[in-house]
Amino acid sequence: MSTLHRCLALLTLCCALPLHAADLRIDMGPNTHVWTTAQLLRRADAKSVTIPDDVAFHHTMRYRAVPLRALLPELAQGDRLKFVANDGFSVDIAADALLKPSGAQAWLAVEDPQHPWPSLPGNKGDAGPFYVVWINPAAAHIGGEQWPYQLARIERVDDVAMRFPATAPAASVPADSPVRHGYAVFQRTCFACHTLNGEGDARMGPDLNIPHSPTEYLSTAMLRAFIRNPQSLRRWPEGRMIGFPTQQSLSDADLDAVIAYLKYMAQHKVEKS
Template sequence: MKLLLRCCLSLLGLPIFAHAAELTVDLGHGVITYRTEMLLQRRDVRTISVADDVAFHRTMQYRAVPLAALLKGLDASDHLQFVAGDGFAAEIPAALILNRHGSEAWLAIEDPAKPWPALSKHRDSAGPFYIVWTQPQAAQVNPEQWPYQLAAIHRLSDVAERFPAIVPDRALAADSLVQRGFVVFQRTCFACHTLNGEGDAKLGPDLNLPHNPTEYLRADLLRAFIRDPQSLRRWPQAKMQGFDAQALSDADLDAVLAYLRHMAERKTGH
């Protein structure tokens, strides 16, 4: 029966999608499932060019749909989580997706008949779905806000509300270095790591239990590791990518280290 269907589609000149993938979107008013073939046949699908792509480190072309078009009813105050198949969980405020600065988020769709190249010889494909940005500098989009191997998008409450054990001392001033570091931590480290046993990411180890990296690494070595993990320990299979000065400024690096040192004194009983 399947063979007959494929033959009929071929005769009619219609595309055949093998191993089509699914993306689920839950904004709190019912789960919507998007399949590869459905997305590639939408009227708003476009071929876009992405310069200096975060995953491939070169200019890439994709068949893509404007992300906002798939998130109907999204409000600027909403908070979204993008969950990847490898355990990466990016936290992205809706305000960034709805920004008016010129940066535009797109859902890039991998056509099974024309698969994307491998990320590297040690890493898997970025498909089936990948959030990419055009003009990302305009809204200061962070590299961690380009989730690939995407499987689901959820609207959730704020990170601090969901995970109170990662929140620094609330008595600290809002403009303190530690509070700034907490903000930086959420958009960078928290996409791969948990802290005090809390968080949804499954890609990297907990950053406070049993020991915080500020407790066992000299400050200069920890800074070097964050900039280039291979500078501390060469491991070809390592998944952590370094944060250069464009992705993480020296001031933001100082802030996130201040946050980690602060949280080393706030371990939970997990």
């Protein structure tokens, strides 16, 4: 076969292959399962779901999707799941959100290579190959960070304080302290993109305590405004932080609590060698 024929054959093969086919790894320890795009699309429980006001696309979207709970047969009350995306985003979701009959339903949207999804708004790339979407998310108090897209793997993990002790307030901090509440809010929001004291899974944003906490160089008012709208501090169209502009995405009380936590942690830096 001539070089030209080989090139033409390779080009034909590449054109015939699905463009965004991928694998999703689910590690429930000790059991691990890898699902391919084709396998998920062929499942008997795959169906078309409509998501009003989709978090990633900001309008109604329709997906071919599988009930997320059906892919996690070993899931039990009290478990925590880590969802890791290809772009460095990582978020923990409590199993209770998936197991309680609250009315909220989590679905794994699967991008069909023959019918790819549109690009994300703001030149943020693609949401595929897998995306966790929710029907009636408010019933389980599901925030925007709990809609991970570009999903690569799901893992059962220990709670954050056990995995990353340098992020946790001291045991002497009262359970009803704003710092303790702020730590919970931090895990649900900031920790999906940032590390703290060098600990965490996410790789999208900078560390929020080392070498300096934002509470050390921004006034509380400026930090509050920045968290609400990052572009209010520095106009940067390519910035990846989207902010928390509404009470639904982050209440004023939760915002004050997470700032209290950051101020506390600024006095408890842990330098990693």
